[in-house]
Amino acid sequence: MSITQHCLAVVSGTAGGLVLGTIGGGGSILATPLLLYVVGLRDVRSVIGTAALSVALTAWLNVLPHARAGNVRWADAAVLTPPGVVGAVVGQLVGRTVPSHALLFLFALLIAGIAARMIASGRRDTALREVASRSRPVLRLGVAGLGIGVLAGFFGIGGGFLVVPVLVLAGGLPPVVAVGTSLVTVGALAMTTSVGYALTGQVAVGTSAEYVAGGIFGGYVGSQLAMRLGSVRGRLTTVFAVVLLLLASYMLLTSGPPLAHRLLSVSTGKADTSIAVTTVD
Numbered sequence: 001m002s003i004t005q006h007c008l009a010v011v012s013g014t015a016g017g018l019v020l021g022t023i024g025g026g027g028s029i030l031a032t033p034l035l036l037y038v039v040g041l042r043d044v045r046s047v048i049g050t051a052a053l054s055v056a057l058t059a060w061l062n063v064l065p066h067a068r069a070g071n072v073r074w075a076d077a078a079v080l081t082p083p084g085v086v087g088a089v090v091g092q093l094v095g096r097t098v099p100s101h102a103l104l105f106l107f108a109l110l111i112a113g114i115a116a117r118m119i120a121s122g123r124r125d126t127a128l129r130e131v132a133s134r135s136r137p138v139l140r141l142g143v144a145g146l147g148i149g150v151l152a153g154f155f156g157i158g159g160g161f162l163v164v165p166v167l168v169l170a171g172g173l174p175p176v177v178a179v180g181t182s183l184v185t186v187g188a189l190a191m192t193t194s195v196g197y198a199l200t201g202q203v204a205v206g207t208s209a210e211y212v213a214g215g216i217f218g219g220y221v222g223s224q225l226a227m228r229l230g231s232v233r234g235r236l237t238t239v240f241a242v243v244l245l246l247l248a249s250y251m252l253l254t255s256g257p258p259l260a261h262r263l264l265s266v267s268t269g270k271a272d273t274s275i276a277v278t279t280v281d
Helices: 001-021 028-039 044-068 072-097 100-130 137-153 160-169 175-198 205-229 232-268 271-279
Strands: none
Touching: 001 028, 001 205, 028 044, 028 072, 028 100, 028 232, 044 175, 044 205, 072 100, 072 137, 072 160, 072 175, 100 232, 137 160, 137 175, 137 232, 160 175, 175 205
């Protein structure tokens, strides 16, 4: 990597941390696109492994202040995390069998789904608070953890956008406590994925450290902004969701056509060797 790329890794981490600290979510989902399109890492699987390590370290670093504030329910994290780790192992093994273009295409669809959920989430805040006092069914948390783990391992993400709603709806935790508790699980899932990729040399540890360093700074600035913005945070969340939709559209345009062409070739029985060469890892 060039000096410029090292600097861009720190800047990218700062951007991800700033988003996470300001609106309370979405920062980890940016790790893969930032490392791919801004820093310029070429190998998609190396990007996934590096992003997973960055997400894991960032999540665990943020557990400490939440734990001091009493916003971590360790018992719920202990129920959700083990099956999630198992799922993450399965997910990353399955992800290795999927061509790079297909991974990016599916990841773009995931980003679009997250953006849509962020836009709609404001309407469900009251409903989430109404179920905050419900009981904590262990089986439901375990099954949810397994499913989230598969998704996290497949895409190299932490899965926080799913863990928080599960802890609120199935675990009965208040939203603030769910966020703090989710970081334990998110860190474990992302670290499991990163270890799997590290075993095959597909994790850039130095780049990850630079990204996390930027994320710490960005997270601090974002948290300070969040305390001053108040109700404006809701509008910022909507703006960020629109940005995610634009990013997903770009990723679909750049990864979708080769994938669609290949699927069409398979379905018609006409192999296109040029496409096969570019999409097979």
